[in-house]
Amino acid sequence: MAASSVVSAGRRSLIAVCQLSVQHDLNDNFRRSAQLIERAANNRGCKMVFLPECFDFIGRNKEEQIDQAIEADGQYITQFRELAKRYGLWLALGGFHNKQADGLPLNTYLLIDSSGQTRASYDKLHLFDLDLPGKVRLMESEFSRKGKKLHLPVDTPIGRLGMGICYDLRFAELSLFNRLRGAQILSFPSSFTVTTGLAHWEALLRARAIETQCYIVAPAQTGKHNDKRSSYGHSMVVDPWGAIIAQCSEREDLCFAELDLDYVDEIRRNQPVFEHRRSDLYSLYFNEKREINDSDxxxxxxxxxxxxxxxxxxxxxxxxxxxxxxxxxxxxxxxxxxxxxxxxxxxxxxxxxxxxxxxxxxxxxxxxxxxxxxxxxxxxxxxxxxxxxxxxxxxxxxxxxxxxxxxxxxxxxxxxxxxxxxxxxxxxxxxxxxxxxxxxxxxxxxxxx
Incomplete structure (x- = not known):
């Protein structure tokens, strides 16, 4: 596929959504991911595979979360680049512990094209700090740093994709930003806790789909990662009307969904809510920093x-x-x-x-x-x-x-x-x-x- 022949001619694209149950062993976690990617590749017509947040590993303690961090251009991510090239697929690597020379790792989502090149990189903006006595304690700010800038949606073979990670899902402004900047699809690779997942996972995903009139792609972690941490699972794809069109249960698995950009257009045409917004009374401000070309x-x-x-x-x-x-x-x-x-x-x-x-x-x-x-x-x-x-x-x-x-x-x-x-x-x-x-x-x- 040519690098920027971005949207398929028929405007329908098949994607695969991976649900993982990783632990602290990076090599074993790669094996799990590679098996699911191979399954996706064997389904003819699949254009893009989505992996969840923490596809690299989930540490047993905050020290392990920091010490095992990897680099975007290192050997571990190179293995995924090779898979993308081998199978001719785009990979959405939904969040890895991105090692930084000057402090805590970033939680970084990489978009890899079918030639193994990075097409986009997004650092998680909102860190999940939750301390419910007797239930769960997960303080992401103790082992990760927050991203510092917004990123425009990216042209891909399945449509224009807006990127977010897990807790970013709760902040509707980020989804609205991506929609207003042209997104047709939003992705939220996640590792929701069981407590918050039971209460909010489906409701949040459907809400973001309805209010933005975008497809929502949400690969997730599932099951017990260690004695301190378990994830909810239920990876899913939601269409722009808010209907769930694909879903995993609670085991490590894969689900497929067809995304239809004509349907996105139809929903927006029939219910043009963004044309009905009262910008004379309210508006959203997005603090963006754009690239400068000296030839501009x-x-x-x-x-x-x-x-x-x-x-x-x-x-x-x-x-x-x-x-x-x-x-x-x-x-x-x-x-x-x-x-x-x-x-x-x-x-x-x-x-x-x-x-x-x-x-x-x-x-x-x-x-x-x-x-x-x-x-x-x-x-x-x-x-x-x-x-x-x-x-x-x-x-x-x-x-x-x-x-x-x-x-x-x-x-x-x-x-x-x-x-x-x-x-x-x-x-x-x-x-x-x-x-x-x-x-x-x-x-x-x-x-x-």
């Missing part, structure tokens, strides 16, 4: 901003360095959409994104330029000093006497007049690109800002 060109009124001069890109806005900074660290933020001349042209999502990104960038420049003060302003219209007809926020770190003393408000007259000096003071593209790289690195090292 970003709209800025009658101008274009080169991608190499951009240092942060969110869902709706971008931050870039200044051709003529009034002071060191003077940077700008603008919406990505063309034709937005005034603040009143922005929808609520873009407005929220613009000002949240402004806060992030202000924090960055103040830290880098060692100050706790900044001028943050928008020249909204011609008579307010706007010379480029595209909404943009100026962020300028300030220090005492930074214009040689006097009134600090003189910055506004300088802002209004600084474009007249364009030919004299403009910087080279090389200098601007170097500054952008410096700021990008800061954000890479400060992901939680």
């Amino acid at each position: 060109l970003f709209p800025f009124g009658h101008l274009k901003i080169d991608g190499s001069q951009c240092f942060y890109k969110s869902a709706h806005c971008y931050a870039f360095v200044n051709l003529m900074p009034l002071l060191p660290g003077h940077v700008l933020i603008s919406p990505l959409k063309e034709g937005l001349k005034r603040l009143t042209d922005l929808d609520d999502q873009t407005t929220a994104d613009l000002f949240i990104l402004t806060k992030k960038v202000e924090k960055m420049v103040c830290q880098i330029y060692q100050t706790n003060c900044a001028t943050v302003c928008v020249q909204d219209g011609e008579h307010a000093g706007q010379t480029v007809e595209h909404v943009h926020v100026h962020i300028i770190p300030r220090k005492k006497g930074d214009f040689g003393g006097g009134d600090p408000d003189q910055i506004y007259s300088k802002l209004q007049n600084h474009d007249a000096k364009l030919d004299k003071e403009k910087r080279s593209p090389k200098e601007m690109a170097e500054e952008a790289i410096f700021y990008r690195k800061w954000f890479e090292e400060n992901l939680e800002v």
Whole structure:
């Protein structure tokens, strides 16, 4: 299959969902997984196999959970890459203990294509900390660290797939994010406890399917892993109407389901709930950080901003360095959409994104330029000093006497007049690109800002 011939021509795809009962022995657990993958491969037409969370192992204590962690490019995962190539299948490896050099492992979900290459990687965002005296104690934060960013849905041979892991299922915002970004299928590889599984597993999966109008694919762990931990099982696939179309019971097993993207379209067409949302009264904000290509060109009124001069890109806005900074660290933020001349042209999502990104960038420049003060302003219209007809926020770190003393408000007259000096003071593209790289690195090292 060609790498990005993503959705099958008939828009119907067969998948296999694996239910495992792993213990602490990684080699034995791989043997179990490999047997199920082989069974799936022998079913003609199967395009993708889903494995549950902790397919690598479940430790007997928190020390084992940490010490046995593996690397994404190590030998253990390489065995799964070889299986993907051998059988010509995509593998959804639903969550392994991803070893980190600087602390606790991540719980990472890998998507491997039929050539054995990683197509996507997702780190579990919500950690399950549960302490019910006399029933169960599972504190995931004692042996795992949380992921730090949202990931867009991924094009696969079965459709556009949104990724989550286990406890992420309880947070509807993540599912809504994936739906709003184009997902047709959501997957939640899991290892639900027996207590929470009995009460909530099916209800949560069906709720996510109904509210997002997506297929839900939920491979699960089952049975007793050690004296301290057991899982509920009942791996299942739910269709976008909320009907369970495939399910395992409580033993190690495999179930198959056919996903029909035409049915997804039909459900959404017949009940267009996302068109009926009242965005004038409520909205969801998603804190996204998107990739930047240096070859990109970003709209800025009658101008274009080169991608190499951009240092942060969110869902709706971008931050870039200044051709003529009034002071060191003077940077700008603008919406990505063309034709937005005034603040009143922005929808609520873009407005929220613009000002949240402004806060992030202000924090960055103040830290880098060692100050706790900044001028943050928008020249909204011609008579307010706007010379480029595209909404943009100026962020300028300030220090005492930074214009040689006097009134600090003189910055506004300088802002209004600084474009007249364009030919004299403009910087080279090389200098601007170097500054952008410096700021990008800061954000890479400060992901939680």
